[in-house]
Amino acid sequence: RSSWLLLAPLFTPPVPVITAPPCSLCPEGAHRFQWIRNLVPEFGISSSHVKVLSSPAEFYELLKVQIKAAKQRVVMASLYLGTGLLEQELVYCLEETLEKSLQAKGSPDLRVSILLDYTRGSRGRKNSRTMLVPLLQRFPEQVRVSLFHTPNLRGLLRLLIPERFNETIGLQHIKVYLFDDNVILSGANLSDLYFTNRQDRYVLLRDSPEIADFFTELVDAIGDVSLQLQQDDTVQMMEGMVHPYQGDKVAYCEIANRRVMEVINSARTRQELLHAKTFHSSQAGSSLLSQQGSQASGSLKAEPDTWIYPLIQMKPFGIQIDEMVTETLLTEAERDARIFLTTGYFNLTQAYMDLILGTRAEYRILLASPEVNGFFGAKGVAGAIPAAYVYIEHQFYSEVCCLQQQERVQLQEYSRAGWTFHAKGLWLYLAGSDLPCLTLIGSPNFGYRSVHRDLEAQVAIVTENKALQQQLHQEQEQLYLCSGVVSTSTFEQPSRYVKLWVKLVTPLIKNFF
Numbered sequence: 001r002s003s004w005l006l007l008a009p010l011f012t013p014p015v016p017v018i019t020a021p022p023c024s025l026c027p028e029g030a031h032r033f034q035w036i037r038n039l040v041p042e043f044g045i046s047s048s049h050v051k052v053l054s055s056p057a058e059f060y061e062l063l064k065v066q067i068k069a070a071k072q073r074v075v076m077a078s079l080y081l082g083t084g085l086l087e088q089e090l091v092y093c094l095e096e097t098l099e100k101s102l103q104a105k106g107s108p109d110l111r112v113s114i115l116l117d118y119t120r121g122s123r124g125r126k127n128s129r130t131m132l133v134p135l136l137q138r139f140p141e142q143v144r145v146s147l148f149h150t151p152n153l154r155g156l157l158r159l160l161i162p163e164r165f166n167e168t169i170g171l172q173h174i175k176v177y178l179f180d181d182n183v184i185l186s187g188a189n190l191s192d193l194y195f196t197n198r199q200d201r202y203v204l205l206r207d208s209p210e211i212a213d214f215f216t217e218l219v220d221a222i223g224d225v226s227l228q229l230q231q232d233d234t235v236q237m238m239e240g241m242v243h244p245y246q247g248d249k250v251a252y253c254e255i256a257n258r259r260v261m262e263v264i265n266s267a268r269t270r271q272e273l274l275h276a277k278t279f280h281s282s283q284a285g286s287s288l289l290s291q292q293g294s295q296a297s298g299s300l301k302a303e304p305d306t307w308i309y310p311l312i313q314m315k316p317f318g319i320q321i322d323e324m325v326t327e328t329l330l331t332e333a334e335r336d337a338r339i340f341l342t343t344g345y346f347n348l349t350q351a352y353m354d355l356i357l358g359t360r361a362e363y364r365i366l367l368a369s370p371e372v373n374g375f376f377g378a379k380g381v382a383g384a385i386p387a388a389y390v391y392i393e394h395q396f397y398s399e400v401c402c403l404q405q406q407e408r409v410q411l412q413e414y415s416r417a418g419w420t421f422h423a424k425g426l427w428l429y430l431a432g433s434d435l436p437c438l439t440l441i442g443s444p445n446f447g448y449r450s451v452h453r454d455l456e457a458q459v460a461i462v463t464e465n466k467a468l469q470q471q472l473h474q475e476q477e478q479l480y481l482c483s484g485v486v487s488t489s490t491f492e493q494p495s496r497y498v499k500l501w502v503k504l505v506t507p508l509i510k511n512f513f
Contacts, residue, residue, distance in 0.1 A: 033438060033462045035328075036309045039321050041267040042275070043211050044304030047465035052475050053202035059188060060086065060195035062204065066179035067093040070110060071101075073212075077115040077174045077219050081128040082191030090190065091131055098139045111142055115219050117172040118147035118227055118235070123163055129233055137231045146223035147235060148172035148455065151252050151316060154245035164382075168512035170316060172226075173443045173454040178216065181209040185459050187344075187424045187443050198374070199414070200422045201441050201475070203461070210274075211308055214267045215457075218312070221259040222455065225252070257317040264312065264321075306463040313444060313456040322444060322458060323451050327351060329428065329438075333361035336431035340476050342366035344374065344422040346393050347447035347510060353396065362408050366483055367393065368421040369413040370495060376420070384499070385513060388506045391498045394491050401488075411486035414479070425458065427476045435469035436476065438462045448511040 036042070053059055067074060067090070074094065081087055094112060101110035114132065121128035135143045150170030158166070177184040188200040205211055225244070227235035237243050242252040313322035330352065333339055339361050346367035348356070356363055368389070370376060375385035393411065400409050414421040424445050427436040442458020444450040463469055490496065 041271040043308040047468040084192040118149040145229035146226040309460040330355040335360040337361040338429040372421040412483040
């Protein structure tokens with residue numbers, strides 16, 4: 001189990017390259033981003049249903065409140081569930097809510113579905129599985145725990161790579177937490193650090209049944225192709241399902257692609273029909289209003305001023321919607337538009353780097369300083385990962401300087417004593433605007449792993465509402481206030497010294513972290 005095994009992932013088969021079809025911005029319509037609905041369902045909602053959270057403590061308290069209030073469903077997808085006291089309290093909340101449902105008259109309505117990653121959730125003797133087994137034993141008819149195992153970790157590779165390093169091959173990385181018709185999208189996992197001093201992003205979509213239905217179906221689809229946790233802490237596949245690492249890889253990926261795309265396409269069809277129905281109703285309502293005066297106005301539903309687009313990225317299954325949308329947003333951003341992009345792990349794909357360096361918009365990129373990197377102070381090889389990120393950052397900054405783009409593309413490092421940084425996403429400000437009209441929020445980090453290896457999901461939130469735009473702007477400002485601008489002198493500090501072996505190894509392993 002020596003550190004050379006970190007190089008074992010280099011022997012994994014290459015990921016096939018799939019060329020994205022061209023797509024460009026729609027010049028007309030209610031807003032300029034309507035072209036996204038050609039790829040995914042569009043959910044029109046009122047901005048009053050959207051709340052941006054700002055702190056880990058607020059996120060944790062909301063999770064507990066929402067679990068306790070749930071009546072029909074609790075659906076939680078995360079990389080893993082931690083094993084500390086705060087996580088145990090969440091499990092107690094679930095147990096209490098399930099107990100109440102069980103004692104209610106008639107058959108219990110509440111269903112709990114939890115999706116985690118198999119390798120991360122199985123790490124150590126006490127792990128996510130052992131935390132959840134008691135729920136399965138007590139409420140076998142109401143609780144489902146699915147553990148996704150990447151199809152790329154199989155055969156000799158699976159036998160060779162030790163625990164923890166096996167997570168480099170591919171993960172279930174989606175973070176979505178929904179309770180009845182309320183949905184929380186975030187990049188945060190269900191672990192005590194994310195409830196206390198690990199800064200992330202979080203948005204609550206209240207009373208949004210169509211969006212909740214979509215993410216319930218998405219988690220169900222991934223759950224169906226995942227290992228099912230049993231009451232004795234063993235796992236097994238659903239009857240008739242191809243095994244992710246023992247069965248035929250191509251057949252498994254085709255089934256997974258079909259299941260996920262069915263969810264996306266059926267939701268898109270439903271939303272198109274709803275959109276058409278609403279349009280005709282509003283036309284009829286306008287006609288009625290002109291005939292009968294203002295008495296009819298109270299019966300008409302308010303027009304949406306905010307649109308939610310779920311963006312899914314699952315390259316192992318040949319699904320790359322998030323990549324296509326993100327690349328198009330970066331490509332089409334106009335001169336004098338401003339993009340604030342943040343990632344806890346600065347390791348952009350070559351395509352994203354080329355677009356940032358070759359397009360016209362201004363970029364403010366927020367990343368973790370070494371001291372707030374989640375791997376800072378880790379033992380063994382993992383302890384060198386912050387230095388690897390410094391090396392990648394320095395290379396990118398040198399390229400920016402070489403192209404004389406320092407004014408247009410600016411790097412900023414998040415630094416906060418006693419905290420780590422895990423926020424990811426972007427805010428788009430149109431030319432001449434002081435407020436963002438679009439944000440991306442969810443699990444992707446804009447790196448190779450997010451694009452090629454892991455299962456990811458985020459949402460594009462587009463809004464015309466000034467109050468919501470102000471909320472998003474304040475969120476962005478609050479994060480960037482804790483940062484300093486990167487300059488040449490940044491890399492001259494003793495803390496930025498990168499050892500020669502790290503420089504040599506980083507190009508070989510950068511696609512795995």
